[in-house]
Amino acid sequence: MGIEKLSANVNKKVSVVVKRIIWAICLLAGLIVLVIFITNTIRDNNKQVRLYTAEIDNKMQEKVGFINTVASGAAADSITDYYAYVNRLVKQYDDVSAVYVCIKERDTIYKDGIMTYMSGGWLPPEDFVVSERGWFVGANTSGDVYVSDPYIDEQSGNMCITLSKTIFKDGIAIGVAGLDMYMDDLVSVIETSYDGGNYVFLASDNGTILTHPNADIALKADSSSNVADALNGKYNSVCQENLRTKLIMAYSGGFKFAISNR
Numbered sequence: 001m002g003i004e005k006l007s008a009n010v011n012k013k014v015s016v017v018v019k020r021i022i023w024a025i026c027l028l029a030g031l032i033v034l035v036i037f038i039t040n041t042i043r044d045n046n047k048q049v050r051l052y053t054a055e056i057d058n059k060m061q062e063k064v065g066f067i068n069t070v071a072s073g074a075a076a077d078s079i080t081d082y083y084a085y086v087n088r089l090v091k092q093y094d095d096v097s098a099v100y101v102c103i104k105e106r107d108t109i110y111k112d113g114i115m116t117y118m119s120g121g122w123l124p125p126e127d128f129v130v131s132e133r134g135w136f137v138g139a140n141t142s143g144d145v146y147v148s149d150p151y152i153d154e155q156s157g158n159m160c161i162t163l164s165k166t167i168f169k170d171g172i173a174i175g176v177a178g179l180d181m182y183m184d185d186l187v188s189v190i191e192t193s194y195d196g197g198n199y200v201f202l203a204s205d206n207g208t209i210l211t212h213p214n215a216d217i218a219l220k221a222d223s224s225s226n227v228a229d230a231l232n233g234k235y236n237s238v239c240q241e242n243l244r245t246k247l248i249m250a251y252s253g254g255f256k257f258a259i260s261n262r
Contacts, residue, residue, distance in 0.1 A: 048193070048200065050261060052189065052190065052193075052200055052261075053261045055186075055189060056186055056189075056202075059185070059186060060147070063093075063096075063163055063179070063181055064145045064163065066089075066092070066093065066096075066179065067145055067163045067164065067165045067177060067178070067179055068145065068165060069089075070086075070089055070099060070101070070165070070177040070179065071165040071166065071167045071168075071176075071177040073085065073089075074101045074103070074167050074175070074177050075167050075168060075169040075174065082101050082103065082117035083117050083119075083121060085101065085117075086099040086100060086101055086117055086118060086119040087119045087120070087121075089119070090119040090120075090179075093181075095181055095182045095183075095184065095185055096179050096180065096181055096182075097153070097156070097158075097160065097180045097181070097182055098118055098119050098120065098179065098180040099118070099119045099177075099178070099179045100116055100117060100118040100119065100177070100178050100179070101116075101117045101167070101175065101176075101177050101178075102114050102115070102116045102117070102130050102131075102136065102175045102176045102177070102178070103115055103117070103167070103174060103175040104174050104175055109126050110124070110126070110128060110129065110130070111129060112129050112130065112131040112132075114130050114131055114175060116128070116130050130176075134148060135148050135162040135163075135164040135176075135178055136164065136176050136178075138164060139164035139165055139166045139176045139178070140166055140173065140176065143166075144165075145163055145164070145165050146163065146164045146165070147161060147162075147163055148161050148162040148163075148164075149161070149204050149205075149206060149208065150183060150204055150208070150210050150219065152219060152220060152221040153180075153182075154221060156182075157221070158182045158183070158184055159182070159183040159184070159187055159210065159219065160180050160181060160182055160183060161180075161181050161183060162178055162179070162180050162181070163178065163179050163181060164176050164177065164178040164179075165177050165178075183210075186202070187202070187210070187211050190202050190211045191211060191213075194213045198256075199212075199213045201213070201217075201218075203227055203239065206226075207226045207227040207228055207239065208224050208225070208226055209224070209225045209226065209227060209230055209235075212225075212251075213251075214251050214252075217230050217231070217251070227239045231251055234248050234249060234250075234251070235248070235258070238258040238259065238260050239260045241260075242260060242261060243259060243260070243261055244259065244260075245257055245258070245259045246258055246259075
């Protein structure tokens with residue numbers, strides 16, 4: 001009888017040990033699966049962010065090259081009809097809504113002595129001072145192509161940016177060339193990432209959130225949000241460190257891995 005009790009106790013202890021080993025194996029397997037999942041998620045997020053960044057960069061470099069062409073062409077002696085010049089150039093890209101050349105001229109009605117030639121034939125009113133416009137000042141102070149912060153065009157409702165470049169002739173600044181570019185294609189690319197779970201959003205250099213699946217956060221004509229304070233600053237820490245993955249509470253609840261590429 002004693003032997004039977006001893007045997008039962010041994011079997012019971014063995015059973016407990018086996019169960020603990022099984023639980024340990026299951027726990028280890030779960031941790032391995034979790035690590036693999038996290039690693040793959042981070043890798044996929046990194047790859048996705050880089051792909052979107054590359055597409056945006058390519059689009060922008062295309063327009064930087066274009067505004068450089070507009071500015072250099074405007075300085076050529078062969079260009080005598082600026083309205084014809086800008087009207088010809090604006091047709092080259094569907095996402096360019098306007099091209100303009102602002103040239104210093106004698107006997108203009110404008111107090112800064114600069115005449116503005118815009119595609120479509122728009123003529124500024126007499127009190128228009130183009131040299132005080134942000135894109136004009138930006139071109140002259142940046143020394144390169146100036147890119148404005150995105151804004152919502154009140155007439156079309158589309159998101160736009162302005163690119164501008166100083167026009168030089170014989171080493172002397174004679175004006176500024178500019179173009180207004182719709183960002184519809186870029187916005188569309190970003191918005192295709194919204195799958196109900198994962199999402200990508202676009203922000204400007206100063207942190208203004210341009211696109212977002214939450215309409216209350218995305219840029220509108222009458223409101224804007226910044227990564228520093230949107231959703232109590234949930235995105236701020238992510239955007240401060242380039243290509244560094246962080247775990248955050250998403251706008252719709254639940255935790256998500258987030259990464260930024262500036």
